[in-house]
Amino acid sequence: MANIVAIVGRPNVGKSTFFNRLVERRQAIMNNEPGVTRDRHYGYGEWIGKHFTVIDTGGYVEGSEDVFEEAIRRQVKLAVDEASVILFMVDAQMGLTGLDEEFAKVIRQSKKPVYVVANKSDTTDSAFHEGEFYKLGLGEVYAISSTTGSGTGDLLDEVVSHFESEGVEDPEAGIPRIAILGRPNVGKSSFLNTLLGEERSIVTDVAGTTRDAINTHYKMYGKDFILVDTAGLRKKNRTKEDIEFFSVLRSIQALQDSDVCIVMIDAERGFEAQDMSIIALGQRYNKGMIILVNKWDLVEKDTMTAKRFEDSIKERLGPLSYIPIMFISVHKKQRIFQAIEKAVEVYDNLHKKIPTSRLNEIMLREIENYPPPALKGKQIKIKYLTQLPGRVPTFALFCNLPQYIKAPYERYLENKMRTHFDFTGAPLRLFFRKK
Ligand code: GDP
Numbered sequence: 001m002a003n004i005v006a007i008v009g010r011p012n013v014g015k016s017t018f019f020n021r022l023v024e025r026r027q028a029i030m031n032n033e034p035g036v037t038r039d040r041h042y043g044y045g046e047w048i049g050k051h052f053t054v055i056d057t058g059g060y061v062e063g064s065e066d067v068f069e070e071a072i073r074r075q076v077k078l079a080v081d082e083a084s085v086i087l088f089m090v091d092a093q094m095g096l097t098g099l100d101e102e103f104a105k106v107i108r109q110s111k112k113p114v115y116v117v118a119n120k121s122d123t124t125d126s127a128f129h130e131g132e133f134y135k136l137g138l139g140e141v142y143a144i145s146s147t148t149g150s151g152t153g154d155l156l157d158e159v160v161s162h163f164e165s166e167g168v169e170d171p172e173a174g175i176p177r178i179a180i181l182g183r184p185n186v187g188k189s190s191f192l193n194t195l196l197g198e199e200r201s202i203v204t205d206v207a208g209t210t211r212d213a214i215n216t217h218y219k220m221y222g223k224d225f226i227l228v229d230t231a232g233l234r235k236k237n238r239t240k241e242d243i244e245f246f247s248v249l250r251s252i253q254a255l256q257d258s259d260v261c262i263v264m265i266d267a268e269r270g271f272e273a274q275d276m277s278i279i280a281l282g283q284r285y286n287k288g289m290i291i292l293v294n295k296w297d298l299v300e301k302d303t304m305t306a307k308r309f310e311d312s313i314k315e316r317l318g319p320l321s322y323i324p325i326m327f328i329s330v331h332k333k334q335r336i337f338q339a340i341e342k343a344v345e346v347y348d349n350l351h352k353k354i355p356t357s358r359l360n361e362i363m364l365r366e367i368e369n370y371p372p373p374a375l376k377g378k379q380i381k382i383k384y385l386t387q388l389p390g391r392v393p394t395f396a397l398f399c400n401l402p403q404y405i406k407a408p409y410e411r412y413l414e415n416k417m418r419t420h421f422d423f424t425g426a427p428l429r430l431f432f433r434k435k
């Protein structure tokens, strides 16, 4: 049986609070096919050595006022279809409600193991209400508190007893995590919305949600990728200053959480100082990067316009000009997918491994052609190179006097590496070591 548990229940019983407790911050929304509503959150949890996926179907049933039986049915069906264990959450502070009974009706039809979870058992009246839930006819009631964690251990012992395997520790390993950064108004949300189709609303401000890192997992045109976003910080009723502050904070968090950053700039405004600070931040955190010049539809063009624009950005980038630059129009849906493809390519470059023999064969020849300049009358000899394990391409160069290698020569080596091996968009790290 697959290690998947789903949490169902009416709004406000504490599903997302419990979900967050189980998965900490590792979560994603799956969006396999265009047009599929994004009505579940996926996260990954672990208990006594067993790894499992958690589905929170919470975003589904909207306000508590007009919940239709059909909506409940769909929510439960979704959970039952995908999960092997169902947690039916109710609110012990509130006691049994008609809506809970509606859920129970549907849940009873499932053949999968169901646990009734009476949440908020930390509140004063909860002990009094817990007994009511036996009326649901779904067996044992597990009193827990999602906020304090009490009772969750016993419940999880039960849940994982259904899982035969240890599961996969990180089902998202190897999937590029992409963040979209840029100044306000460059078109980031439009870009996201275009990728998402029309369904942007699931990352909703459902009452009480505290999610602050919502990542969306896509499979599109045969590529798997995760867009890293921190939508929870995008709350209503913020002042203008708040919005600016949070948008900066949001960008930094998304950046830290990503492998590759898409830095979006506005074609009409050109490359500005703030764009450079975003790129510098990406460099500081050793991220892969691509630059998208958006709103290309607004620029009057001749055949040289793109080239001139690109050259002027490259000049500003200096040693960071290995970052690829693309011209797109979100409005015209121009090169949207190519942009994602490029980001995935950068991710692959981040993980590229160069075989040691090839590395030495090529680079030692370049070093022979142009050896490091002698310093204080001493010859500097680089004897061999090797790639080290790392999140970004990292190389050790063994030499007699590592401290005598200066920045210009290091840049020469980096350029040669980039000429021979495609590391487009990926930072390179070179370490000189004594041999
Ligand atoms: P959901 O709509 O089912 O996902 O519910 P939420 O997780 O958004 O929680 C609804 C409200 O109940 C929030 O204000 C939570 O802080 C609160 N809540 C959730 N779990 C607990 C709990 O164990 N104890 C108490 N006292 N409050 C809780």
Ligand code: GDP
Pocket (backbone or CB within 6 Å): 182, 183, 184, 185, 186, 187, 188, 189, 190, 191, 294, 295, 296, 297, 298, 328, 329, 330, 331, 332
């Ligand atoms: P964000 O602040 O970076 O998320 O930017 P938005 O996505 O909200 O876009 C800001 C404005 O630019 C909106 O009025 C968009 O309609 C507009 N916009 C976005 N992409 C394009 C584009 O490709 N071409 C044109 N002409 N306008 C665009």
